[in-house]
Structure formats: C-alpha cells, structure tokens
Amino acid sequence: MSTEVKNVSKVLIVTTSHDHFEGANPHPTGVWLEEFAVPYMELLHNGVEITVASPKGGSMPIDPRSLPTPEQDKAWQRAIAASKQTTQLSKVSATEFDAIFLPGGHGPMFDLPDNSDLQQLLREFHDTGKIIAAVCHGPVGLVGATLSDGTPLVKDKVLTSYTNSEEIAVKLDKEVPFSLEERLRDLGAIFIAHEDKADHVEKDGKLITGQNPNSSASIARALVAALNQQLPAIFERTLEAIAPAQIVAEFPVNTFLENLAIAPDGTIFITSYEDGKVYRMTQTGELTDFAKVEGNMAGIVIEPTGDLLVAATLKGKEPTICRIQPTGSVERILTLPEAIFLNGMTHLQGNLYLVADSYKGAIWAVDAISQTARIWLEDPLLARSDASNPFPAVNGIKIYQNALFASNTQRQLLIRIPLTDDGAPGKPEVFLTNVNLDDFAFDNLGNLYGTTHVYNSVIRISPTKEITTIAKAEQGMTGNTAVAFGRTSNDNTSIYITTNGGMSLPPSTGVELAKVVRLEVGVQGE
Incomplete structure (x- = not known):
C-alpha cells in the first residue's frame, strides 16, 4: 500500500547519455531500465512530480540486457515514455526540487563522474539539506562531488553501490573505467556490501543508496518515506518471537523515563529526563521518588560503593x-563545559x-575519584549526519568481549570499538546498519537486546546479526528507551524496559502512560 506524499514533492532523476562501453569491445550499454x-x-x-535529466538531454540509452518483458513494458509505460524526452542537465536548478535520484546501469560510469553540472547540483542539494539517492552504479555520480570546502561529498557517509564481487560475477570488471x-572507499565512504544480488539499501541522513537492480523497489520506498518525513521501514522483514511481558510500574502521561540501573539486590533506579528525577523501585514493586536535580537527567550507573553516577x-x-x-542526596562532582x-x-x-x-559525536572518560574528565574518543561514526535533526547520535554504550558497542540512533548504526588492555579505544567499525537502537544489553550468549524507541519494539540481535522482534507496542513498548538485565536469582533471565509512552513520536491514539516492563528472555545477562 502506498502513502501519498504530502504537499506534492518534486524529484529530479539524473540519468546517463552514454550508450556504449569504451575500449576494445564497445558494446552497447546505458541505463539499467x-x-x-x-x-x-x-x-x-x-503523487510526486518528476523531471528526468541527462547530460545531453533527449532520449536516454537503455542497456539492451535490461529491456522489459511484455508485462514490464505495460507496467512501466509512463516511465519508458519519460525516458525518451529527458531535459539537458545544464538547464535544471536544484532550487526546483526536493530530492535528486541517480539510477544505475554501466552508462553512468562513463559520463557522470566528471560532470560539472551534476557536481554543482549535488553540492547544492547537500548544502540545502535535500535528499540525495542513488542505486547500483548511480552512486558513481557522487564520486566527483565535493562540499564547498573541497571535502568529498561521500566522506564518512555510510553507503552502498554495485560491488566489486557483483562486477566480477557479470564479467565486466575489466571493462569499466574503475x-x-x-x-567510494578511497574517497572516505563507509562502504557496506551485502551478498551478490541482495536487496540492500543504506540510509545515512539525507543520503540513500541501493546496491543493485534488486534494490530498486526498496530504494524507491525509502525515497518516498524520506520525502514524507516518515521513519524508514527497517524492521518490516524482521522475524518475531514475542517474549512474556509484565508491566511492573506505570507513571503519568508525559513522563519521559530515560534510563535505568539495577543494583545487586534487585533495586531498580530509573531516571526521568524532563523533570530531573531518579525513581527507586524495590523488588516488591514499591516505588518512591529518590533524588532530583534542577534540570534534565539521562544516563545512570551504580558505583561499587552503591552510590549512583548520573x-x-x-x-x-x-x-x-x-x-x-x-x-x-545529590552532589555535583564534575561540570563538562565542552560537552x-x-x-x-x-x-x-x-x-x-x-x-x-550525543551531539558532540564523542565519548568522555570520567574519573569518579579524581573528578576529572577527558575526551576518550571522538569519531565521525559517533556523530550526527544532520544537525537539524534532534535525534541523538552516539547514545547507548556497553562493553562486551573487549569491545565497546555504541548505538548511533540518528544514523541507525551499531558501532563496535575494540579496547586495548589499558582501556584505550581502537578504530571504530560499523557492526550493523539499518538498526534503530537507543539503549541495549547483552546476555551471556552474546545476544544483544535493544530498545528501538520510536519504532515501539524491543529487538534481539544474535551474534550472527540476525534480528528478531521480541516485544511490540502490544506488550507496552511504546516509546521504549532503555534496557537492563535483572540481577537476582528471581529475575536474572529477565530484562527490564523503560518507556516514555511515545513522547518522541506520539501514536495516533495519543501519548500513553510511561512504564517499566519486564520481559522474560530465558537467558542470563552478561
């Protein structure tokens, strides 16, 4: 089912004018239809208004290997008609459009990388915060594009395209210019390759890329969602294995429960972000206001002494x-003016x-005894891709097997940072993409349990990166924010989830009560 784009968006599709391979065997190519x-x-x-442009204008060449079947010819009739009358690229302006899309085929490999008109358009789309999308060989149009300071447009961006493996498989790796x-890797892109022919789309801020022809429908849906300012449908194919759920506490509507920490005796301490409170809940369910600051409160840990750090x-x-x-009683031990x-x-x-x-794109190391702090790691993978988007970048952080794992919520990334013996960070690497995580916790088998916040679900990610949904809104997960394992013999195979009732993205029925929910997962925490 489609959802009509609001307020009629306009998209510029830029395609190729090049109709043959160069070199000893100049056989025909063009756009992959x-x-x-x-x-x-x-x-x-x-309901999107579309303009199709190419470097020379006129009829775009179509790779003969991609000519349509009779059924496709009928279904694609209007697209095929548009392909015969493209506008010359030099005659279009970025100000007229909300997004630009670059389809692939081998033709773009020859006439898009160095096209100055396209480079100028891409810079203007980027600088004005508009959507840039490309599929298969379409991202070749990005390789010559730079920002106003000369930085490659793709530097530090998570993306994909037709892969080396796929080029070799079709025996065209010796016929393309590069x-x-x-x-893309040489230009500093964070390239994500899936198996050959995989339906695979990456989204990093306003940049959306697809790997191959099989990704055509998925990137189209992702582009429509972005135009409509909707969440990407990243969990639509996720398996489900719903865990037993029990609501153990409820709070008034518009209570933004943010995080939690659980003491060895099972006492749960819960931060409430907007009113700066810590709630204390005993194993018997007794709930009390425990502490308050004049401001906001987010992260929380328990020191060996039993004190809390927040x-x-x-x-x-x-x-x-x-x-x-x-x-x-609350003691201010350290102010971080640069945070x-x-x-x-x-x-x-x-x-x-x-x-x-979350907004600096960094992780601080705080010494709780000397009451000092320093930047432990600052890296583009921890940063936001869109400063106008209030969603946090680096967010949840947990250590597992000599590595720090960190969620980048805005960019929907899970990052792995190796640790040296003295606790210094190694080079961050992308562990998983297309996964919206707020907080998370590991069990002793290496499964990760993550809150997806605005997606209103809790997911389990296996060591082999398989994702399973274990709780949804029906189990009380609307606006879920944080997760921690129980620590007593009665609940150490359960996780506790905090929610805000949907304050960040209210459901159609309105913001719900904030909750603490217990999910039985059957495995002990790490």
Whole structure:
C-alpha cells in the first residue's frame, strides 16, 4: 500500500547519455531500465512530480540486457515514455526540487563522474539539506562531488553501490573505467556490501543508496518515506518471537523515563529526563521518588560503593556528572563545559566511566575519584549526519568481549570499538546498519537486546546479526528507551524496559502512560 506524499514533492532523476562501453569491445550499454522505471513508477504512484535529466538531454540509452518483458513494458509505460524526452542537465536548478535520484546501469560510469553540472547540483542539494539517492552504479555520480570546502561529498557517509564481487560475477570488471566500490572507499565512504544480488539499501541522513537492480523497489520506498518525513521501514522483514511481558510500574502521561540501573539486590533506579528525577523501585514493586536535580537527567550507573553516577544537564544548560548517595542526596562532582548532550553511561575499568555525548559525536572518560574528565574518543561514526535533526547520535554504550558497542540512533548504526588492555579505544567499525537502537544489553550468549524507541519494539540481535522482534507496542513498548538485565536469582533471565509512552513520536491514539516492563528472555545477562 502506498502513502501519498504530502504537499506534492518534486524529484529530479539524473540519468546517463552514454550508450556504449569504451575500449576494445564497445558494446552497447546505458541505463539499467529497472533501476529507472521501478522508482519512477513508485514516485508517480505517490503523487510526486518528476523531471528526468541527462547530460545531453533527449532520449536516454537503455542497456539492451535490461529491456522489459511484455508485462514490464505495460507496467512501466509512463516511465519508458519519460525516458525518451529527458531535459539537458545544464538547464535544471536544484532550487526546483526536493530530492535528486541517480539510477544505475554501466552508462553512468562513463559520463557522470566528471560532470560539472551534476557536481554543482549535488553540492547544492547537500548544502540545502535535500535528499540525495542513488542505486547500483548511480552512486558513481557522487564520486566527483565535493562540499564547498573541497571535502568529498561521500566522506564518512555510510553507503552502498554495485560491488566489486557483483562486477566480477557479470564479467565486466575489466571493462569499466574503475571499480566503483574501491573509488567510494578511497574517497572516505563507509562502504557496506551485502551478498551478490541482495536487496540492500543504506540510509545515512539525507543520503540513500541501493546496491543493485534488486534494490530498486526498496530504494524507491525509502525515497518516498524520506520525502514524507516518515521513519524508514527497517524492521518490516524482521522475524518475531514475542517474549512474556509484565508491566511492573506505570507513571503519568508525559513522563519521559530515560534510563535505568539495577543494583545487586534487585533495586531498580530509573531516571526521568524532563523533570530531573531518579525513581527507586524495590523488588516488591514499591516505588518512591529518590533524588532530583534542577534540570534534565539521562544516563545512570551504580558505583561499587552503591552510590549512583548520573549524567545531567542542569538548569543553566551545564553538562554535569552528579553522584547520588544512598540517602538520595545529590552532589555535583564534575561540570563538562565542552560537552553538549551527555547521555548513556557505562563502567570502563577502575574509577573510569564512559559517557556518550550525543551531539558532540564523542565519548568522555570520567574519573569518579579524581573528578576529572577527558575526551576518550571522538569519531565521525559517533556523530550526527544532520544537525537539524534532534535525534541523538552516539547514545547507548556497553562493553562486551573487549569491545565497546555504541548505538548511533540518528544514523541507525551499531558501532563496535575494540579496547586495548589499558582501556584505550581502537578504530571504530560499523557492526550493523539499518538498526534503530537507543539503549541495549547483552546476555551471556552474546545476544544483544535493544530498545528501538520510536519504532515501539524491543529487538534481539544474535551474534550472527540476525534480528528478531521480541516485544511490540502490544506488550507496552511504546516509546521504549532503555534496557537492563535483572540481577537476582528471581529475575536474572529477565530484562527490564523503560518507556516514555511515545513522547518522541506520539501514536495516533495519543501519548500513553510511561512504564517499566519486564520481559522474560530465558537467558542470563552478561
């Protein structure tokens, strides 16, 4: 079922004018028709106004290997008609459009990489925060594009394209002017390759890319969702194995439960972001106001002494680490004036704790005894791709098997950072893409349990990266924010989930009660 794009969006499709391979065997090529026609028809079906342009204008060449079947010819009739009358690229302006889309085929490999008109358009689309999408060989149009300071447009962007393996499989790796995958990597892109012929789309901020012709329908749907400012449908194919759920506490509507930490005796401490509170809940379910700061409160950990450390932003907008004693008294131990948005926390080693800075794109190391802090790691993978989007970048952080795992919520990434013996960070690497995680926890088998926040579900990610949904809105997961394993013999195979009732993305029925929900997963926590 399609959803019509609101307020009539306009998309520019830029295709090729090049109709043959160069070199000793100049056999015909052009656009791979499916990569043009399927997105064209999807956009048209959703009420989008489309302009098709090419370097020379006129009829675009179609790779003869992609000519349509009779059924496709009928279904793609309007797209095929549009392919015969493209506008000359030099005559279009970025100001007229909301998005640009580059279909593939081998033709673009020859006339798009160095096209100055396309490079200027892409820079303007990027600088004005508009959507850039490309599929298969279409991303070759990005390789010559730079930002105003000369930085390659693709640098530090998560993306995909037709892979080396796929080029070799069709025996055209010696006939293309260069390897597209290698060129993108050389320009600093974070290239994600799936198996040959996989239906695979990557989205990093306003950049959307697809791997091959089989990704044509998926990238079209992703483009429509982006135009409509909808969430990408990243979990639509996820398996389900719903866990037994029990609501153990409820809070008033518009209570933004943010995080939780569980003591060895089973006491649960819960931060409430907007009112700066910590709630204390005993194993018997007794709930009390435990502590409060004048400001906001996010991350929380428990020190060996039983004191709590919390990441707060006090009323003067000061990012601060506070210690809360067992009596509930609050002590400000450290202010971090260079921090922006302190969020998830975890213990590193000794007196050191790590704190995610969601808007700085960094992780701080805080010494709870000396009351000092330093940047432990700052890296593009931890940063936002869109500063105008309030969703946090680096968010949840947890250590498992000599590595720190970190969620980048805005970019829908899970990052793995190797740890040295002395607790220093190695080079961050992308562990998983297309996964919207807020907080997460590991069990002793290596499964990760993650809250998806605005997707209103809890997922399990296996060590082999298979994703299973284990709880949904029906189990009380609307606006779920954090997760932790129980720590007593009565609940150490259960996880506890905090929710805000959908405050970040309200459901159609309105914001719900905030909750703490227990899910039985049958495996002990790490």
